[in-house]
Amino acid sequence: MNVLLEKLFPSNLATYIGSLNQQPRSLYSTAVAAVATRRRFSELSLVTMASIPLSWRFKEMEKVDQFVSSVKDILVPHHCNSNIEEERLKKLINAKEKTAIIHCYVQDALGGPKATVWEVARSVQTVNSPTTFGQVRVVDDLLTAGADRDSEKLGRTQGLITSSDLSEPALTMNLNFYFNAGQHKGSSICIGGRNPMNNKDRELPIIGGTGVFRMARGYAITNTLSFDAVSNYGVLEYTFYVAYPDYHHEGV
Numbered sequence: 001m002n003v004l005l006e007k008l009f010p011s012n013l014a015t016y017i018g019s020l021n022q023q024p025r026s027l028y029s030t031a032v033a034a035v036a037t038r039r040r041f042s043e044l045s046l047v048t049m050a051s052i053p054l055s056w057r058f059k060e061m062e063k064v065d066q067f068v069s070s071v072k073d074i075l076v077p078h079h080c081n082s083n084i085e086e087e088r089l090k091k092l093i094n095a096k097e098k099t100a101i102i103h104c105y106v107q108d109a110l111g112g113p114k115a116t117v118w119e120v121a122r123s124v125q126t127v128n129s130p131t132t133f134g135q136v137r138v139v140d141d142l143l144t145a146g147a148d149r150d151s152e153k154l155g156r157t158q159g160l161i162t163s164s165d166l167s168e169p170a171l172t173m174n175l176n177f178y179f180n181a182g183q184h185k186g187s188s189i190c191i192g193g194r195n196p197m198n199n200k201d202r203e204l205p206i207i208g209g210t211g212v213f214r215m216a217r218g219y220a221i222t223n224t225l226s227f228d229a230v231s232n233y234g235v236l237e238y239t240f241y242v243a244y245p246d247y248h249h250e251g252v
Contacts, residue, residue: 092214092215092245092247093245096245096246097244097245097246098243098244098245098246099241099242099243100240100244101240101241101242102184102238102239102242103237103238103239103240104143104144104154104238105143105145105146105147105225105235105237105238106141106142106144106236107141107142107143107144107149107233107235108141108233108235108236109232109233110232110234111231111232111233112231112232112233115232116139116141116142117137117138117139118137118138119137120138121134121136122134122135122136123135126163129163131163131165131167131168131170132163132169133163133164133165134162134163135162135163136160136161137161139157139158139159139160139161139175140157141156141157142156142157143155143156143177143178143179147225147226152181154180154181154182154184155177155178155179155181155188156177156180157175157176157177157178158175158176158178159175160174161173161174161175161195164194165196168196168197168198169196169197169198170194170195170196171195171197172193172195173191173192173193173194173195173204174190174191174192175191175192176188176190177189177238177240184211184213186211186212187209187210187211187213188209188210188211188213189206189209189216189220189240190206190208190209190216191204191205191206191220192205192207193207195222197224201221201223202221202223203219203220203221204219204220204222205218205219205220206218206219206220206240206242209242209244212244213242214244214245214247215244215245216242216243217242217243217244218240218242218243219240219241221238221239221241222236222237222238222239223236223237224236224237225237
């Protein structure tokens with residue numbers, strides 16, 4: 001088989017059949033070559049295929065398929081990365097905890113030509129409900145360092161909010177505060193829970209995060225700083241009280 005592969009596909013020196021004993025890192029590139037070879041076999045012209053004995057074709061193609069099947073479960077993304085993540089998790093669990101207070105503002109454009117909150121679903125009760133019960137909206141709000149919409153941009157607030165109380169205005173929220181600028185660039189904080197809109201200050205749990213805030217916990221206090229009913233535009237103030245493993249210090 002190697003002779004034929006070298007003849008048909010000189011760029012893929014057919015060394016992969018004997019590479020099953022290699023380490024997963026080298027198997028990854030080997031498997032990519034095997035998959036490419038399998039594809040090229042299937043794309044051979046009828047004239048070329050006719051020159052290869054049928055029994056040989058089936059036999060050798062079966063070898064290629066068996067190799068690809070045996071390698072797919074031990075490729076680098078699955079095998080090696082899982083070990084890396086296991087070690088990282090151990091270090092995260094044992095890392096010293098760090099705390100931070102993060103203050104920011106959400107620019108909540110509920111209407112207008114540049115709205116960032118949109119309804120995606122509603123129940124049969126929503127239209128007649130005093131609390132818009134059953135309304136589901138998707139959010140992609142601007143996150144800023146100051147209350148003014150033109151202040152320093154920190155990132156986006158993205159997620160889902162649902163009117164989920166029959167008696168009073170309250171939202172069930174699942175929001176990700178993604179920082180694409182500033183001190184926490186590339187990290188995010190995720191909050192979820194019940195937001196009773198009639199309360200001045202509302203508390204929501206921090207249920208996780210990414211980047212610097214992996215395995216984050218804590219809570220957020222939010223309030224409606226301002227709301228313009230004409231333009232349907234609100235500014236929400238958020239203060240995060242967050243604890244998270246200092247994994248950078250631990251070398252994770």
